[in-house]
Amino acid sequence: MTEKTHEFQAEVAKLLHIVAHSLYSQKEIFLRELVSNSSDACDRLRYAALTAPDLIEDDPDFKVVLEIDKEARTLTISDNGIGMTEQEMIDNLGTIARSGTSNFVKDLNEDAAKDVSVIGQFGVGFYSSFMVADKVTVTSRKAGSDTAHTWSSDGHGSFTIDTAERAGRGTTIVLHMKEDAAEYLDPHRVRSVVKTYADHIALPVILKATEEDGEDETLNTASALWTRPKSEISDEQYTEFYHHVAHAFDTPWITLHSKVEGVIEYSLLLFIPEQRPFDLFNPERSSKLQLYVKRVFITDECEELIPPYLRFLRGIVDSEDLPLNVSREMLQNNPVLRKIRSGLVKKVLGELEKRASKDTDGYLAFWSNFGAVLKEGIYEDMENSDRILKLARFHSTASDTPISLADYVSRMKDGQEALYYISGDDLNALRKSPQIEGFKAKGIEVLLLDDAVDNFWLSRQSEFDGKPFKSVTRGSADLDKVKSAEEDDKEDTQEESRNLSTLIACFKTALEGQVKDVRESVRLTDSPVCLVADDGDMDIHLEKMLKAHNQFDGAASQRIMEINPKHELILKLAEKLDQDSNQSDVAEDAALLLLDQAHIVEGDPISDPVAFSQRMARFMTSGL
Numbered sequence: 001m002t003e004k005t006h007e008f009q010a011e012v013a014k015l016l017h018i019v020a021h022s023l024y025s026q027k028e029i030f031l032r033e034l035v036s037n038s039s040d041a042c043d044r045l046r047y048a049a050l051t052a053p054d055l056i057e058d059d060p061d062f063k064v065v066l067e068i069d070k071e072a073r074t075l076t077i078s079d080n081g082i083g084m085t086e087q088e089m090i091d092n093l094g095t096i097a098r099s100g101t102s103n104f105v106k107d108l109n110e111d112a113a114k115d116v117s118v119i120g121q122f123g124v125g126f127y128s129s130f131m132v133a134d135k136v137t138v139t140s141r142k143a144g145s146d147t148a149h150t151w152s153s154d155g156h157g158s159f160t161i162d163t164a165e166r167a168g169r170g171t172t173i174v175l176h177m178k179e180d181a182a183e184y185l186d187p188h189r190v191r192s193v194v195k196t197y198a199d200h201i202a203l204p205v206i207l208k209a210t211e212e213d214g215e216d217e218t219l220n221t222a223s224a225l226w227t228r229p230k231s232e233i234s235d236e237q238y239t240e241f242y243h244h245v246a247h248a249f250d251t252p253w254i255t256l257h258s259k260v261e262g263v264i265e266y267s268l269l270l271f272i273p274e275q276r277p278f279d280l281f282n283p284e285r286s287s288k289l290q291l292y293v294k295r296v297f298i299t300d301e302c303e304e305l306i307p308p309y310l311r312f313l314r315g316i317v318d319s320e321d322l323p324l325n326v327s328r329e330m331l332q333n334n335p336v337l338r339k340i341r342s343g344l345v346k347k348v349l350g351e352l353e354k355r356a357s358k359d360t361d362g363y364l365a366f367w368s369n370f371g372a373v374l375k376e377g378i379y380e381d382m383e384n385s386d387r388i389l390k391l392a393r394f395h396s397t398a399s400d401t402p403i404s405l406a407d408y409v410s411r412m413k414d415g416q417e418a419l420y421y422i423s424g425d426d427l428n429a430l431r432k433s434p435q436i437e438g439f440k441a442k443g444i445e446v447l448l449l450d451d452a453v454d455n456f457w458l459s460r461q462s463e464f465d466g467k468p469f470k471s472v473t474r475g476s477a478d479l480d481k482v483k484s485a486e487e488d489d490k491e492d493t494q495e496e497s498r499n500l501s502t503l504i505a506c507f508k509t510a511l512e513g514q515v516k517d518v519r520e521s522v523r524l525t526d527s528p529v530c531l532v533a534d535d536g537d538m539d540i541h542l543e544k545m546l547k548a549h550n551q552f553d554g555a556a557s558q559r560i561m562e563i564n565p566k567h568e569l570i571l572k573l574a575e576k577l578d579q580d581s582n583q584s585d586v587a588e589d590a591a592l593l594l595l596d597q598a599h600i601v602e603g604d605p606i607s608d609p610v611a612f613s614q615r616m617a618r619f620m621t622s623g624l
């Protein structure tokens, strides 16, 4: 066969340009990436060989071999893993296949990209070779096949594929080192890089002797990290293992390493990242936790291992009880896995509870990264919803930092019976909502729920600590039971409400068909009017959110317009009407203007902008 030339996918070409020109000082990570890929390739073959043992019969000892050739200026990384077919090389080494990653690269600007911790998140992986090499060849033979192919590229726009010879299965990568990367042709340097970044790799990483009479040297400990005693594992080794399993660059916030013994037996080494992975909100909500059985990697796509609301966890679980030849189908509804899953959930929630009380700042940072995901558990995991609710933190009118519901309850006023909240998607807008004015004036705290997921769990969880959740944009505000510091005197209120009855009647006529009712408000102090939902209707913001997600198919409920009985505008209008009943045209204009204004405050469109502006002009003219 003759050599065939292929163009890189546009995003790969862009990525390669960024990688080759990266100012990143830790170029040595290329070796970690390549050794890590080799180790993954061996893991995958070990798994495949459980059902097809002849795949590895001729060469059963998995290993990665490094070879330095100073004269040729090459560093070679070989493995006897699963290998790649011609098509797999084209796909894996010419495109970015992982979902979400491609778009991420497309939108990446070069300045941000110089920071490898940004590009590292989506796995620059194999392509990091071009940080140190100006030419890379990959020769691979798939296990079970007798043909091999060589992929070759200088990283500029295209690569070639040709047929090749390779003695056995596996992959060999030859890096032709750049002038400024000569240090990686020095055995000392290679040894130290492997020690630092790949000591946790569970198979031997061997450096071939450079001299005829020298001896090959195994550079790493070569046993699965989680099988070693905790006391023998340094923080750095944990972090490196985390980088390997999570394809991440940050330092884990929490590392959980333990062995569970009893009816079922398993080891776990779990991490909670410090930074939010870029694909956390992918619609699949899939977990990346790796499942091993007796040290053999089985899969990193096991939905049964951990619920989606803990999908930010990284790491491994190694079971002693599952059979080695467990198939993906057997993992579904498996009682052993169910027990492991429940154990993992308890362990993680327990650790989060500990941190929430001991490390408030760390916990709040965790919460801002992963809180919106963890909250999914409040409605998905009935068994643990109370625990998760206690772990949840929320913005509120009384605090600049998010608070717990226990904090909220401890600050409830005498006579206050509910936990009040307002939901929406813009925290700043929520803070300024007219519906919370009266609560603020009475010193009653209101939770500001600005995550879309809040509306979901609220539909399942009606109370906390025996007290109901109540939306401030729905139903009556029942603020009367709570006294503020300087409560207005009662007679005054009665006087004013008497004066408003004509105005309210006039407003009702003017807004017929547009609102369900017009009534006096106890929740307003500064704004003249606001809209609220009737007791039996859907909360305003919930309805809005469902509409935005095309999940609302009922007829929109009409709102109640509440008017502020102490607002100057309302009082003046009422006075005018009481003095001269011919002023009802003015009151009608005012009603329509105020309704439009209330819609604007809610961030909703107004039904007739032309009529609105004409009315506004009339009103302003009459005021001049």
Ligand SMILES: Nc1ncnc2c1ncn2[C@@H]1O[C@H](COP(=O)(O)OP(=O)(O)OP(=O)(O)O)[C@@H](O)[C@H]1O
Pocket (backbone or CB within 6 Å): 033, 036, 037, 038, 041, 079, 081, 082, 083, 084, 092, 093, 122, 123, 124, 125, 126, 127, 171, 247
């Ligand atoms: N030594 C190897 N043997 C077999 N397949 C390999 C080898 N190296 C790379 N691959 C294949 O190429 C793909 C792309 O590798 P690359 O390092 O770019 O990304 P990755 O390993 O999937 O993710 P990450 O970069 O985050 O580690 C791998 O998923 C794997 O399928």
